[in-house]
Amino acid sequence: MARIPDEELEQLKRGVDLAALVRSKGIELKPHGSKDLVGLSPFTEEQTASFIVTPGKNLWHCMSSGQGGSVIDFLMKHDGVSFRHAALLLKEENPQLFGGKAVTKATAPKLAAPVAFDGDDQTLFAQVLDYYQERLRQTPAALDYLCSRGITGEAVEAFGLGYADRTLGLRL
Structure with missing residues (x-):
């Protein structure tokens, strides 16, 4: 399998606005302290916000599930896609176009098919x-x-x- 170059991955991790991606998934974020944002975790059922986004580092951490990571990790976990698929989605799509509501595995954003399935x-x-x-x-x-x-x-x-x-x- 062809590797995604490390430079491309680092560019995605730095260049894609994690807070905008999280908000595009319908997760409301509010200021938390001087540097962070907080919202309800999309991964657990909770009443108290414990999903922390640190815009300065472009990282997230879910206190209730103990998971965290970069924009790629968030997209993998939220949409139920592979690492490669998440990286390609972030590379080719504008995060604001991913939709404004929670997405399940069955409705993850799809890459456009390069073939017409009705052809001979x-x-x-x-x-x-x-x-x-x-x-x-x-x-x-x-x-x-x-x-x-x-x-x-x-x-x-x-x-x-x-x-x-x-x-x-x-x-x-």
Whole structure:
């Protein structure tokens, strides 16, 4: 499985506003002390707010469940998606578009499918090939690898080379 580069993960953890993401999930946050925000935990049934968000560090901690982490960890726990899926959702989607109410596992935001499911086999195969070719164009590390092996851009285009980074399954 293709790894998500550490730099991208760090950029997501720093760049996505955790408080905005939490609010987009319908969790009301109020000031708590001078630096933190507090709200009712989306992970437990509680009457007293114990879900702490620290905007300065972009981290959260649920006092009632003992869990915490970054924006990726929050999205994984809240929407019931894998680490990779959560990272791709944060990378490709604006958190304010995730919806304003609590989301369950069955209604987690989906990535757009790159194929038309009503097409015949030949059409679907062509769409999958196009998807992998586009993934290659968008993955500098894969292009650098091909270049290091003496495979030029002309060869990539002439032979229709692509990069199967295992993201197609997340989109289907």
